[in-house]
Amino acid sequence: MSTSDHPDITLDSLGDWRADRGCGTLRSEDIGRELTVIGWVDTRRDHGGIVFIDVRDRTGILQVVFDPDDDAESHRRAHGLRSEYVIAVRGKLAKRPPETLNTELPTGEVEVRVAEMKVLSTARVLPFPLDDEGDAGEAVRLKHRYLDLRRARLQRNLVARHRATKAVRDYLDDQGFVDIETPILTRSTPEGARDYLVPSRVNPGSVYALPQSPQIFKQILMVSGYERYYQIVRCFRDEDLRADRQPEFTQIDIEMSFVGTEEILGLTEGLLRAGAAAIGAPVPEVPFPRMTYEEATRRFGTDRPDTRFGLELVELSDLMENAQARVLAQAVQEGGIVGGVVAEDGHKFSRRELDETVAWAQSIGAKGLAWIRSTDDGWQSPLAKFFDEGEREKIEARTGLRKGGVLFLVAGPRKYAQGILGQLRLRLAEMLDLIPENQWNYLWVTDFPLLEYSQEAKRLVSVHHPFTAPREQDLERLESEPETVLADAYDVVLNGTELGGGSIRIHRPDVQSRVFAALGIEEGEMREQFGFLLDALSFGAPPHGGIALGLDRLCMLWLGESSIRDVIAFPKTQKAHDPMSDAPSPPAPKQLRDLGLKFTQ
Numbered sequence: 194m195s196t197s198d199h200p201d202i203t204l205d206s207l208g209d210w211r212a213d214r215g216c217g218t219l220r221s222e223d224i225g226r227e228l229t230v231i232g233w234v235d236t237r238r239d240h241g242g243i244v245f246i247d248v249r250d251r252t253g254i255l256q257v258v259f260d261p262d263d264d265a266e267s268h269r270r271a272h273g274l275r276s277e278y279v280i281a282v283r284g285k286l287a288k289r290p291p292e293t294l295n296t297e298l299p300t301g302e303v304e305v306r307v308a309e310m311k312v313l314s315t316a317r318v319l320p321f322p323l324d325d326e327g328d329a330g331e332a333v334r335l336k337h338r339y340l341d342l343r344r345a346r347l348q349r350n351l352v353a354r355h356r357a358t359k360a361v362r363d364y365l366d367d368q369g370f371v372d373i374e375t376p377i378l379t380r381s382t383p384e385g386a387r388d389y390l391v392p393s394r395v396n397p398g399s400v401y402a403l404p405q406s407p408q409i410f411k412q413i414l415m416v417s418g419y420e421r422y423y424q425i426v427r428c429f430r431d432e433d434l435r436a437d438r439q440p441e442f443t444q445i446d447i448e449m450s451f452v453g454t455e456e457i458l459g460l461t462e463g464l465l466r467a468g469a470a471a472i473g474a475p476v477p478e479v480p481f482p483r484m485t486y487e488e489a490t491r492r493f494g495t496d497r498p499d500t501r502f503g504l505e506l507v508e509l510s511d512l513m514e515n516a517q518a519r520v521l522a523q524a525v526q527e528g529g530i531v532g533g534v535v536a537e538d539g540h541k542f543s544r545r546e547l548d549e550t551v552a553w554a555q556s557i558g559a560k561g562l563a564w565i566r567s568t569d570d571g572w573q574s575p576l577a578k579f580f581d582e583g584e585r586e587k588i589e590a591r592t593g594l595r596k597g598g599v600l601f602l603v604a605g606p607r608k609y610a611q612g613i614l615g616q617l618r619l620r621l622a623e624m625l626d627l628i629p630e631n632q633w634n635y636l637w638v639t640d641f642p643l644l645e646y647s648q649e650a651k652r653l654v655s656v657h658h659p660f661t662a663p664r665e666q667d668l669e670r671l672e673s674e675p676e677t678v679l680a681d682a683y684d685v686v687l688n689g690t691e692l693g694g695g696s697i698r699i700h701r702p703d704v705q706s707r708v709f710a711a712l713g714i715e716e717g718e719m720r721e722q723f724g725f726l727l728d729a730l731s732f733g734a735p736p737h738g739g740i741a742l743g744l745d746r747l748c749m750l751w752l753g754e755s756s757i758r759d760v761i762a763f764p765k766t767q768k769a770h771d772p773m774s775d776a777p778s779p780p781a782p783k784q785l786r787d788l789g790l791k792f793t794q
């Protein structure tokens with residue numbers, strides 16, 4: 194039966210044919226062997242009477258040669274082969290003639306002289322070429338993800354990810370950890386994002402939440418005496434997506450009993466070394482440097498500083514308090530700050546680039562961004578007229594502004610100003626090409642505040658999650674000055690990206706109740722939502738703590754990719770859509786009826 198539009202192609206069955214070796218594994222020492230290889234037609238070249246095909250499997254590419262002198266029948270059929278047909282060939286491995294040697298290919302010295310061929314499968318014309326440099330849009334690639342995943346780069350990524358995952362499992366196993374699964378259909382775990390909800394048919398009117406993390410379950414496992422738990426687990430968060438976020442993502446989730454921060458940091462450093470080595474990324478030196486949250490936000494404007502370059506923030510509040518520039522002075526008088534960043538090579542910026550930078554700052558929420566250019570003719574700035582010589586000298590001394598440089602200033606509440614300057618710092622580093630390649634700055638950020646005021650929620654919220662332990666010495670201020678209480682929490686950061694975080698947990702029910710109360714969770718709601726945890730803590734809970742690391746993000750950084758979609762087999766788009774299976778999709782009316790649901794929009 195002909196299954197293709199090409200008259201010469203009929204499909205064969207595999208029968209007892211099996212590949213002896215992967216295509217990409219053959220070398221000159223194998224010359225002379227009779228063998229079978231099976232794979233996809235990568236490229237085809239018709240050279241006069243001879244047909245050359247590159248056959249590809251996951252180990253690589255191998256040239257096979259159809260010569261009528263070797264086998265006339267195979268040669269005749271070879272004319273009908275097209276890209277991505279699946280074929281099996283038998284023949285002898287030969288040395289390539291000098292003119293066809295390819296030093297760029299590991300198999301570039303050898304070729305199979307085909308004595309027999311089977312065509313196992315045909316393929317329609319491809320929607321996009323599979324070569325690695327192909328720039329087909331992501332939408333079409335994700336729609337045909339099965340083809341996209343054939344590309345060498347993605348194959349390399351997924352195999353490398355497997356190796357890293359295995360190394361992590363082996364490492365944790367060696368350290369006495371037990372892999373325990375926790376439910377996917379569960380109750381909400383507060384990690385600060387929206388939940389994905391699953392309506393329950395057998396409990397009309399009720400929903401499960403998909404876990405934002407297994408946080409409560411892993412703590413309960415500690416109460417149950419498992420001491421060292423880990424899981425490589427899918428987590429679900431319904432939030433706005435970016436290049437390094439997916440609605441479902443994978444965490445290396447860890448919890449330990451009878452330990453303090455030091456043991457958890459040490460274990461995590463060892464784990465990152467094992468993973469990096471397995472994936473082929475540079476193995477980091479340990480221990481990693483540490484920085485408190487206060488220092489990170491003060492110097493870098495963020496709790497995940499990229500320390501590969503300078504451009505540190507400076508504070509000028511005391512110099513601006515009585516400045517003639519009203520906006521600056523007013524910010525300080527109202528309890529805020531004036532902060533700045535100096536770009537030493539700022540003379541490279543055109544006026545247009547400066548204006549664009551101001552517009553960009555406004556687009557990320559800045560009310561204003563001032564700049565001062567120091568030139569041979571003195572200061573150039575819309576603000577220049579407000580500062581006399583003495584003031585200028587003080588500002589230059591404080592900030593390090595020299596001729597050729599540009600000082601950017603932001604004024605307002607501390608957190609806001611640091612946030613804008615922190616992002617500006619990254620943008621300037623990119624504009625000025627200051628970010629060194631092949632540098633891997635791992636860093637611990639410690640001493641986070643336990644709680645922060647949320648303008649949106651109009652109440653205190655957890656900086657990590659509500660189960661994070663306040664530092665013992667700060668506990669007495671939990672009710673009186675809650676925002677000054679620091680937590681036994683830590684995040685690990687690589688080149689400005691948060692790899693993960695964790696904390697020592699609250700293991701006393703009375704402290705847990707006080708933290709819930711500080712978060713404005715009332716007694717009834719507390720029992721309703723977390724009664725089971727409070728109960729568990731009241732039955733002999735060991736002191737415990739843990740951490741979770743984002744596996745997708747880790748692999749992305751280790752492999753030098755810029756999107757986590759390139760290290761996930763079946764990712765979703767920025768709109769949480771899977772173009773291949775077209776999920777999510779409207780439910781059938783019967784499904785809605787069964788669940789007792791009605792969509793209102």
Ligand code: ASP
Pocket residue numbers: 384405406407408447694695696739740741
């Ligand atoms: N559950 C936390 C998270 O998902 C990690 C931890 O505290 O262990 O971020």
